[in-house]
Amino acid sequence: MGRISGRFARYEPRLRAGRLVLGLLSDLPRKNCWTIAEWAGETSPHGMQHLLSRAVWDADAVRDDVREYVVEHLRDDAAVLVVDETGDVKKGTHTVAVQRKYTGTAGRIENSQVAVYLVYAGARGHAAVDRELYIPRSCTCDPHRCRAAGLGEDTVFATKPELARTMIERFLNAGHHVGWVTGDEVYGGNPKLRAALEERGIGYVLAVACSAEVATGAGKFRADALAAKLPERPGRSSRLDGARRGTASTTGRSSTWPPPVRATNC
Numbered sequence: 001m002g003r004i005s006g007r008f009a010r011y012e013p014r015l016r017a018g019r020l021v022l023g024l025l026s027d028l029p030r031k032n033c034w035t036i037a038e039w040a041g042e043t044s045p046h047g048m049q050h051l052l053s054r055a056v057w058d059a060d061a062v063r064d065d066v067r068e069y070v071v072e073h074l075r076d077d078a079a080v081l082v083v084d085e086t087g088d089v090k091k092g093t094h095t096v097a098v099q100r101k102y103t104g105t106a107g108r109i110e111n112s113q114v115a116v117y118l119v120y121a122g123a124r125g126h127a128a129v130d131r132e133l134y135i136p137r138s139c140t141c142d143p144h145r146c147r148a149a150g151l152g153e154d155t156v157f158a159t160k161p162e163l164a165r166t167m168i169e170r171f172l173n174a175g176h177h178v179g180w181v182t183g184d185e186v187y188g189g190n191p192k193l194r195a196a197l198e199e200r201g202i203g204y205v206l207a208v209a210c211s212a213e214v215a216t217g218a219g220k221f222r223a224d225a226l227a228a229k230l231p232e233r234p235g236r237s238s239r240l241d242g243a244r245r246g247t248a249s250t251t252g253r254s255s256t257w258p259p260p261v262r263a264t265n266c
Contacts, residue, residue, distance in 0.1 A: 004065045013055040016047055023130055058079065064174070067120075067129040071176055076122025081171065083164040083183040084119070087112040096149035097135040116160050118167040118176075130170060132163040161190035172200060 001018045008014035008092055017265040023036030033048035042048070051057075082100070087103030089110045103112040118130040139145055147153065180203035187193055188206030197204050208214075210224035211257075218255070221229075 004062045007065070008060045009056040009062045013051050013057055014263050016051050017057070020048060020051060053196060056083040056172065056244070063130060067174065067176075069161040070120050070127045070129050074120060074122050074124045074127065076124060078209065079120055079122035081168060081178050081179050081181045082119040082121055082126070083116065083168070083181065083187055085114050085116045085160055087114045096146070096151065097139055098134055099136045099138055101136070116167070118164070118171065120171075132158075132167055134158075134160055134163060159190070161193040165193050165196050166244060168197070168202075169200075172202075178202065 001014075001021065002015075005014055006015065015101040019040040019042075020036060024031060025037050026036075026039060028035050028039055033045035035053070037043075037048045050136045058208055087105045087110070089103065089112050090098045091108050091111065092098070093111075098111060098113045099204055100109055100111050101114065102109050103114065105112070116132050117128050119126050120129045135151070135155060135157065137157045138153070139149070140155050143153045146155055150215040156226055164183065168181060181197055185207040186202075188208040189212065194204060194206065210222065210227075212223045213220045214226055216226070223258070
């Protein structure tokens with residue numbers, strides 16, 4: 001906590017932030033302001049709620065501190081970045097960016113809040129290094145709702161791949177390096193994200209729909225058709241099974257990665 005202590009304007013939220021972190025790392029079966037406050041010996045959740053909603057502290061600077069801490073302790077020349085989203089089921093409509101949508105957390109359509117996360121993963125472990133809240137278009141198009149949620153009226157809609165690109169570029173611009181990035185079909189299906197990674201010389205293994213067309217030196221092919229043309233080798237059957245389920249993965253070149261098959265691997 002000493003690394004981030006200077007990000008808080010007052011000592012009370014700084015001390016409470018320490019208790020919040022310990023609560024999040026605890027074995028509590030359910031973690032929210034009520035349960036963590038009780039675990040920390042506080043008589044009500046008001047202090048924790050104040051910390052997260054009204055207290056003055058620089059959340060983005062803390063994010064950067066956490067990123068530096070993670071890379072410092074898990075540094076690996078072969079590390080990769082993993083991008084994925086997760087949803088938190090919510091009740092009501094007042095929580096910022098909440099909307100009825102499919103969330104893997106519940107496995108169905110629920111009233112939920114979704115965030116996209118960037119994880120640094122290497123041989124020594126993995127940890128989140130960035131996050132961006134996914135704000136639905138229904139929210140960004142409603143200035144009144146933005147004000148009520150504490151968002152600026154200039155808040156613009158960004159897709160999940162756009163949020164992923166923002167976080168990846170922020171990581172790279174901080175002077176860090178990885179050989180490649182991986183993610184599911186939400187990100188692999190976005191050509192702008194793939195192009196941005198290639199421009200930065202970053203390889204990628206991203207899932208795509210099997211109906212997606214992949215450009216090769218011999219022309220364009222459907223991902224599943226291209227996978228079927230791959231030579232037999234150990235493990236190929238499992239990739240083809242993935243193709244039959246409707247997804248595949250596409251690869252991109254990296255200056256630090258041996259040139260992969262410039263095709264879709266299923």
